[in-house]
Amino acid sequence: MKLSDIAAELGLKVEAGAQGLDAEVTGGYVSDLLSDVIGNCTAGQLWITLQVHDNIVAVATLKELAGIVIINGKQVSANAVEKAEAEGIPILSTQLPAYETAGRLYQLGIGAD
Amino acid sequence: MPGKALFQKTFTIKKDDFANAGEASVQIKNILKDVGFDSSVIRRVAVASYEAEMNVVMYGGGGNVRLAVNPDNVMLVVEDKGPGIPDVDQAMQEGFSTATDEMREMGFGAGMGLPNIKRNSDDLKIITSPDSGTRLEICIRSSVSGTEEN
Numbered sequence: 001m002k003l004s005d006i007a008a009e010l011g012l013k014v015e016a017g018a019q020g021l022d023a024e025v026t027g028g029y030v031s032d033l034l035s036d037v038i039g040n041c042t043a044g045q046l047w048i049t050l051q052v053h054d055n056i057v058a059v060a061t062l063k064e065l066a067g068i069v070i071i072n073g074k075q076v077s078a079n080a081v082e083k084a085e086a087e088g089i090p091i092l093s094t095q096l097p098a099y100e101t102a103g104r105l106y107q108l109g110i111g112a113d
Numbered sequence: 114m115p116g117k118a119l120f121q122k123t124f125t126i127k128k129d130d131f132a133n134a135g136e137a138s139v140q141i142k143n144i145l146k147d148v149g150f151d152s153s154v155i156r157r158v159a160v161a162s163y164e165a166e167m168n169v170v171m172y173g174g175g176g177n178v179r180l181a182v183n184p185d186n187v188m189l190v191v192e193d194k195g196p197g198i199p200d201v202d203q204a205m206q207e208g209f210s211t212a213t214d215e216m217r218e219m220g221f222g223a224g225m226g227l228p229n230i231k232r233n234s235d236d237l238k239i240i241t242s243p244d245s246g247t248r249l250e251i252c253i254r255s256s257v258s259g260t261e262e263n
């Protein structure tokens with residue numbers, strides 16, 4: 001499923017990196033620990049997190065993730081937005097908590113891989 | 114270092130610069146992409162490079178990472194002049210971390226960095242002391258795709 005379709009289904013707000021919305025999402029991963037994501041996420045996955053600082057973009061870029069979903073209505077840092085635009089990494093946001101975000105994704109057929 | 118590298122470049126890593134942390138690793142990844150490495154090699158280098166870079170930012174007080182592309186491997190030499198690692202065996206254990214509360218709030222300090230480096234490298238040497246800081250020599254075997262026939 002394309003990230004743009006997921007964004008529409010879940011009502012996600014696009015904060016940055018709209019140029020990457022065409023990407024095919026291969027799975028999802030929920031974690032707020034950066035080394036966990038670096039170690040265990042695979043390319044093409046959508047990363048669900050409450051981390052909003054600049055470094056999340058480097059992690060997503062290095063792992064070639066499909067994008068980042070910021071939960072709980074948290075506001076991503078302006079610097080992260082700037083970096084995400086430059087790298088073409090989509091950052092999306094939702095008022096939903098992690099559990100519900102992941103659950104909705106699963107219902108759409110987005111599994112772990 | 115024996116042999117002559119096909120390509121070499123050194124990147125500076127700044128102390129406590131969380132805003133730009135990871136940039137050196139992103140640049141390294143882009144270089145390897147341009148050279149034409151296959152994605153599995155690039156991903157392993159990216160993981161090792163990122164974790165080593167973050168440790169230099171957080172614990173090493175800044176330093177540098179040298180990338181060397183050799184005919185059959187990629188070497189990362191990551192150096193800092195920080196306090197050193199008192200007990201390397203302990204530091205290598207998944208879950209061990211001396212990260213501050215502030216670092217943990219940012220999602221660092223899972224104690225997974227060094228194990229991630231180990232898992233993604235073919236050879237890892239850690240040379241560390243309180244006087245000279247810490248030096249990681251990370252070797253990831255590879256071949257440049259498309260140049261084998263030459």
Ligand SMILES: Nc1ncnc2c1ncn2[C@@H]1O[C@H](COP(=O)(O)OP(=O)(O)OP(=O)(O)O)[C@@H](O)[C@H]1O
Binds near residue numbers: 036196204227
């Ligand atoms: N360059 C370094 N200089 C001094 N101490 C270091 C260095 N690198 C690692 N350490 C020590 O080793 C510990 C374990 O490092 P490791 O990268 O595995 O985990 P972490 O950085 O604490 O957490 P994570 O990498 O999961 O965010 C660190 O908490 C720190 O005490």
Ligand SMILES: [Mg+2]
Binds near residue numbers: 167168226227
């Ligand atoms: Mg670490």
